[in-house]
Amino acid sequence: MTRFVLVLHSHLPYVRAHGMWPFGEETLYEAIAEVYLPLARLLERLEADRVPAPMTIGITPILSEQLADAKVKEGFLKYCEDRLMRAEDDLARYQATDLAASAAHQVSHWQETYSHYQRLGGDVVGFFARAQEKGQIEVITSSATHGYSPLLGSDAALWGQIKTGTDAYRRHYRREATGYWMPEMAYRPKGYWEPPVDGARPGMRAGVDELLYKAGIRYTFVDAHLVQGGQSLPPQLGPYGQVESIQLAESSEAVYQVHELESGLRVMARNQETALQVWSADYGYPGDGAYREFHRKDPISGLRHHRVTHRKAGLGDKQPYYPEEAFNRAKEHARHFVSVVEGLAQKHPDGVICAAYDAELFGHWWYEGPAWLEAVFRELAQSKSVKAMTAREAVRGKAVRTALPEGSWGRGGHHDVWLNRETLDFWRLVYRAEGQMIAAVQRFGRDQNGKRRALRQLMRELLLLESSDWPFLIDTGQAVEYARERYEDHAARFAEIYQMLSDDRIDLGRLSELEALDNPFPEADPSLYATGEPETSAKNLVAELLEATQPARMAHRDAYKATQGKLPDYQSLRAATTEEEPPPVVYEAEGLEGGSDEKKMTQPAEAAPSSVSSGAKPATKAAKAKAPASRAKAVSPETEARDPLVEIKGIGPTYQKRLYEAGVFTFAQLAKLKPARLLEIVQARVRVDVESWIAEAKALARKKK
Template identity: 30%
Template sequence: MSADGRLAIVLHSHMPYVEGFGTWPFGEEWLFEAAATVYVPLLDVLAGAGGAVTLSLTPVLCDQLAAPGVHGRLLAFLRDLRVTTHALDAEACRADGRPELAGEVERAGGDYARAADRLESLGDGGLLSALLEHATWTSSATHAVLPLVATDAGVRLQLRAGIEGHRARAGRWGGGLWLPECAHAPWLEPLLEEAGVHATCVDLTDVLADPLRPLQSTDGPLLAPLDRATIDLVWSEGAYPAAGAYRDSHRRTVHHHHPWANDGAVYDRDRAREQAERDAADFVARVARRVRGGGLSVCALDTELLGHHWYEGLDWLAAVVAQARRTGLEVLALDDALAATPARPAPAGLPATSWGTPRTLWTWDGPQVADLAFAARAAELEVLAAGSAADARAVRELLALQSSDWAFLATRDISGPYPRERAEGHLAALRAALAAPGEHDPTVRGLAPFADPAMLLGP
């Protein structure tokens, strides 16, 4: 065992349930963009990492990738829509006397063509099966903030539907569960233990002086504290993605393409890759100093940051793994790193925390979204009160309503009325299902196919 510490990189992969719920600007194209710019190119990075990177897939993301018709619509998006929009922007740039911008738009359009070719090469299992080969962690069924779920029965439903879905699709599960939004409260721990959860991540940045040591909870799983100092190198104001050579993800052409770098120059792919190599070397050196003498640095990132919000993020990740191997920094899958790092007892009286800003549940239950939080809790009680009369349709609409995404999007005010419309729609559909149990309504399409009303009735 190394005298020095270790690094665990955890990629949390999640998309709101948008399959069949709108296209542009808010809806299914979010999923298609993530597939093209993140999930498909991620496959090669994971293969090169040789199991050193922990991949978590939320059940709700898997539900969408498995939904009938998604593969065909995704290919049409890549081969038709994106080909057309890149061609239109390139033509406009040339007409404006900016041939260098036109050339970059055309180069970037090749990303979508390559993604389409790779998707078609994946065979019958498609993208989902390819990702599941690497995914060892899962999450709750629809990414609910579990400390805000009203009852133990509701938490059990979220956990069991998500875990059973992962087992059915992946054929295995080792007990690693991503708490949605890293939202943790000690009262959840016995329910996590009951569900078979052996380890989860928590954000105790403002609670713990030492985030480099796992915690053994009294009544449940190992708690792996996130190392915010390491994460902030990647994901904070002024972090690596802000470097001048990287692609500017905010400045857009008419059809929302990004041919500029952060410093205002025309984007240069080679220059950006060189920057990614330098930032990877800097990251590895900083983490090595941080864990010198022992400990575990858990760097958890939303997978969608890498490739979509930070265009070069996957280049950086591959370079981090390679640089760590060259320099001797031990990078392990989180399960292996936890097994190799002694834990200490979790302190008593931990508060409810999350990786939101601040590290509380405010993003999902503050005054700006309190109506959404209360509506979801009240709806849960309505379904429980209905008992055996609550059918699968009602239960699936409840799961859809409990998603953390609606409150997050509303708090951040980044998608107009869409999140509130979605929450209101699922609440109305839930009440319709309770009023007329047994009637078919395809509103939730492929969501939570492994959920069973019996999951609400006990362990």
């Protein structure tokens, strides 16, 4: 029988204690509520019905650390309580409307989420560990903070990422890791390596696979193009798409084989047909009109009550969401997916089909995704030609000896997403910090007490600096300022601790503050860097580089920091929407979630239809014709005093500059803008709550008077 392996890669960068909204802890809370808990519930249901669900679930070490953190657990319960209050308010407002079914479903969802989390004692990691111990699933690991393996500046730096990740896995999942998700499916074979920027040394390097095998890893995954040639899959632009036959060249036999590298590491390739069937912009199931629309949110509660409707529908044209219809459609799509898998199995009866996805697609971007997964495994249990199994089971037996080229699952199949003109400063900081980490361990590694603590925190800051999320967010434009702030902050903390060590003056009070702020990996072992080649100078080169770029770096920082760390005030927003004009929808673009998918945002020309707010009257043609007149008129800086628009939560220096350029200088002018026009001006490519901007601008304008 053909072996079928479903792999889910779960990852979020370190956001604990680094802001709340729109890029901070709330992104983690969303993933817990929408992805990890629904995944746990479907596993519980399948186990109760004795239906096998041998998924392979990758949970990155930095995500495991956050899921197990006491601060995160406490914050998530408060988040659930807040969302349940919003859902109950929506149910009261929408009882007599077409949104009643969705509102009732939201209340049920948040009640179930809250009670389930309490039943687990907040121990999401423990649930998956127990599911693995029972043989239901396989949990695999990754590098500590999702560092981009091929570009890290030394074997010692890569070893630090790999070994810290496997050590954390052992602590959380109570066994040794044998499976590993290479961040971004990025691989580099052994051979001569030359750094793309100054700061690291050229020379012969071990292959990524060699270091993985040394750490006890026995299998991993790559993109199809690394085993069969050609290009990587097109960018995953879901959720919009329609279910139809896939028009692409059929994968070669190599994609259906288990491969073994010279090191002994075994490799499976991501199957193109099954990947595109799920998350392609053209073919993916999430684009079906019955499914819940991700980008349209209620203007008061921020919850979602509309459906995709059709692929080309503007947000203002989205129709009410009917949960029962959507979940029935998920079952239909599960049957279709299994038929696709069985069709591939007929052509490759002895092969392996590896369907690998970002876990956050299921439940977050595609709300019905967990229901689809559950239905897929129920269908597979009845299949006569396909046997679902974990990756650990599937790689056993014969394998084809292979040598792989360098590459990733990113754009163009190489490193372009993470290494480009916009990310060169990031890599300079990384390389210099890696070299200084090695130097610090060799100079101070035998010392105890304060210096030992300082070395451990130095290592934590290096690992957090190395995260591939920061260059990814810069390249995609999702959260450029946030990403730069994060890696610069970790580099600055690294430099501060390194200076303490060099000066032989450890400020234990300050060190305790940094340990409380950046606290992952309690077992962090600086000796992992002892075999590396240090910088030739003991000077604090990271601090020098930060100092050299200080004016450009700090120009936006104070104003940008003022926008971070707070949730939008729900009560104030609710009060602001009681004014005469009905509130339009909240438009939402792509957020912080990792992975390689990019999402398109459709913006309507007008505000939402009357179904968005009970009691609101549809806009007349005359009113629509007058709409452009309400936009703020351009006024020269000489004739209009400028308000500090960055005082509004979510508006940073970049958005303020674009507003000024469009002639929006004051809170009063901003308050008159329609959401669609506001989005057009700021060119938002991150998730923004423009309705809260307008509400806050109104309040500030009134206060100014």
